[in-house]
Amino acid sequence: MSAAIKSHLIDLLTQSLARVASQYPASIIALERPKQAAHGDWACNVAMQLARELKRNPRELAQALIEGLPASSWLAKAEIAGPGFINLRLQPAAKLDAVQEVLAANAHFGRGEAGRGRSIVVEFVSANPTGPLHVGHGRQAALGDAVSALLELQGWKVTREFYYNDAGVQIDNLALSVQARAREQRGETAAFPESGYHGAYIREIAANFLAGGGDAGDIASVRRFAVAALRREQDEDLKAFGVKFDNYYLESSLYTDGKVDAAVSALTASGKTYELDGALWLRTTDYGDDKDRVMRKSDGSHTYFVPDVAYHVTKWQRGFAHALNIQGSDHHGTVARVRAGLQAVSSVSGAGIPRDYPHYVLHKMVTVMKGGEEVKISKRAGSYVTVRDLIDEVGRDAVRFFLVSRKADTEFVFDIDLAKSQTEDNPVYYVQYAHARICSVLAQWGGDPRTLATASLAPLALPRELSLAQRLGEFPETLAEAARDFAPHMVAFYLRELAGEFHSYYNAERVLVVGEEIKLARLALILAVRQVLQNGLALLGVSAPEKM
Numbered sequence: 001m002s003a004a005i006k007s008h009l010i011d012l013l014t015q016s017l018a019r020v021a022s023q024y025p026a027s028i029i030a031l032e033r034p035k036q037a038a039h040g041d042w043a044c045n046v047a048m049q050l051a052r053e054l055k056r057n058p059r060e061l062a063q064a065l066i067e068g069l070p071a072s073s074w075l076a077k078a079e080i081a082g083p084g085f086i087n088l089r090l091q092p093a094a095k096l097d098a099v100q101e102v103l104a105a106n107a108h109f110g111r112g113e114a115g116r117g118r119s120i121v122v123e124f125v126s127a128n129p130t131g132p133l134h135v136g137h138g139r140q141a142a143l144g145d146a147v148s149a150l151l152e153l154q155g156w157k158v159t160r161e162f163y164y165n166d167a168g169v170q171i172d173n174l175a176l177s178v179q180a181r182a183r184e185q186r187g188e189t190a191a192f193p194e195s196g197y198h199g200a201y202i203r204e205i206a207a208n209f210l211a212g213g214g215d216a217g218d219i220a221s222v223r224r225f226a227v228a229a230l231r232r233e234q235d236e237d238l239k240a241f242g243v244k245f246d247n248y249y250l251e252s253s254l255y256t257d258g259k260v261d262a263a264v265s266a267l268t269a270s271g272k273t274y275e276l277d278g279a280l281w282l283r284t285t286d287y288g289d290d291k292d293r294v295m296r297k298s299d300g301s302h303t304y305f306v307p308d309v310a311y312h313v314t315k316w317q318r319g320f321a322h323a324l325n326i327q328g329s330d331h332h333g334t335v336a337r338v339r340a341g342l343q344a345v346s347s348v349s350g351a352g353i354p355r356d357y358p359h360y361v362l363h364k365m366v367t368v369m370k371g372g373e374e375v376k377i378s379k380r381a382g383s384y385v386t387v388r389d390l391i392d393e394v395g396r397d398a399v400r401f402f403l404v405s406r407k408a409d410t411e412f413v414f415d416i417d418l419a420k421s422q423t424e425d426n427p428v429y430y431v432q433y434a435h436a437r438i439c440s441v442l443a444q445w446g447g448d449p450r451t452l453a454t455a456s457l458a459p460l461a462l463p464r465e466l467s468l469a470q471r472l473g474e475f476p477e478t479l480a481e482a483a484r485d486f487a488p489h490m491v492a493f494y495l496r497e498l499a500g501e502f503h504s505y506y507n508a509e510r511v512l513v514v515g516e517e518i519k520l521a522r523l524a525l526i527l528a529v530r531q532v533l534q535n536g537l538a539l540l541g542v543s544a545p546e547k548m
Contacts (some may be wrong), residue, residue: 058084
């Protein structure tokens with residue numbers, strides 16, 4: 001139901017509550033959708049909430065509230081149900097109001113203002129430049145881009161950021177791996193590092209390095225070449241996936257700019273550090289962590305959470321009072337220690353960083369299936385399936401839709417055969433086909449769709465028509481809730497439900513009927529459905545084809 005209708009109903013109940021029990025605030029009034037359509041369009045349990053305090057029978061109180069409702073052209077009936085629920089039934093005109101809202105707002109339908117222009121940095125993917133992007137990175141990319149789009153639609157000023165882990169042991173291992181393959185290709189005997197990278201892409205990088213005149217004996221130049229090559233490849237994969245970033249932040253810059261040293265100094269000054277077994281520890285347990293964490297190992301090197309703390313300090317210093325990290329569930333242990341480190345730094349600097357800064361969305365990994373069997377390796381990467389493998393196999397649209405179609409914290413099985421199928425079991429095909437069907441009907445009609453914004457909707461009276469219109473009205477609230485919970489899967493669910501209702505309507509009723517009034521009304525309805533499908537698919541980074 002549209003926000004306007006819901007607000008109107010709450011206003012009616014508020015006025016009645018003021019008459020029956022004026023000492024209670026309007027904020028206690030909440031509406032929910034009944035589980036069964038036969039119970040009405042909306043239900044309110046305020047009578048049951050207040051019955052004990054007012055020492056009144058809940059059904060009797062519900063009746064008094066119903067009798068106190070002001071007259072409304074949008075409310076058809078209010079009745080008592082069960083122990084004291086107030087069920088509200090709407091006039092058809094109220095349900096159809098959403099169609100006019102959609103056709104008036106078009107691409108802007110669903111936008112909100114909860115963000116109020118505030119800034120937020122959304123960090124996602126942030127892959128080590130040590131190999132091609134794997135399917136887990138793909139899930140992060142799809143989630144991060146969709147969450148960012150949701151936040152933007154709610155009035156947030158979003159910065160999409162990629163944090164490059166271009167420093168540390170993994171980069172050393174990358175450089176040594178490429179160096180070893182380069183020496184092999186020159187006919188030399190070379191020991192391969194124990195923790196090296198074995199994919200075919202390492203041989204490709206080594207060959208390109210030598211072809212460009214590189215000296216395999218210069219490990220620094222090998223390192224620079226390998227990191228640059230993999231950064232380019234990751235950028236190309238993200239471009240193919242339709243994901244763009246506003247900013248790239250290099251981990252190496254934290255060291256060259258003195259940010260890591262500054263973070264260590266602040267952590268030490270906080271009084272929360274101590275020496276043990278030659279290592280420097282931080283009392284993260286003082287901030288809710290399950291155990292204290294090593295900051296600096298006995299060999300003098302920093303553990304990885306120290307640059308993480310330094311990096312997040314920069315987010316705060318750059319003016320991002322709100323930050324969201326989208327990472328794999330294997331990063332679960334970093335949440336408490338990063339927040340603890342930020343609290344320790346904040347205690348010294350007086351920055352006022354909130355205890356829950358940054359927010360996190362942790363996603364489970366993806367299992368890829370084909371022909372009923374799990375696919376575990378890539379021809380290039382060797383040990384895992386890459387994002388490019390999936391895009392090449394089933395197309396960008398299917399990959400993006402599938403990877404946001406479940407809650408982030410649930411395991412996901414990516415079925416390649418399902419993603420390539422043209423059946424209603426394939427959710428992206430089912431939704432896109434609904435859009436293409438509407439385009440076909442509008443093309444057969446041959447009129448100007450813009451004229452439908454003024455068409456009378458009065459002829460629309462069938463249950464399927466009213467239900468479809470009512471579903472359209474739920475779109476803005478769905479987007480608002482999905483943005484609030486960082487949950488783009490809610491949009492995917494909504495689109496599947498909307499497409500399902502449209503297909504049912506299309507199969508049951510003719511749109512291009514003889515009667516002009518009813519024809520134009522039905523065309524206006526399906527045009528609104530097409531618009532909402534477009535808006536929802538665009539938010540997920542999925543195309544809305546006109547033909548299929």
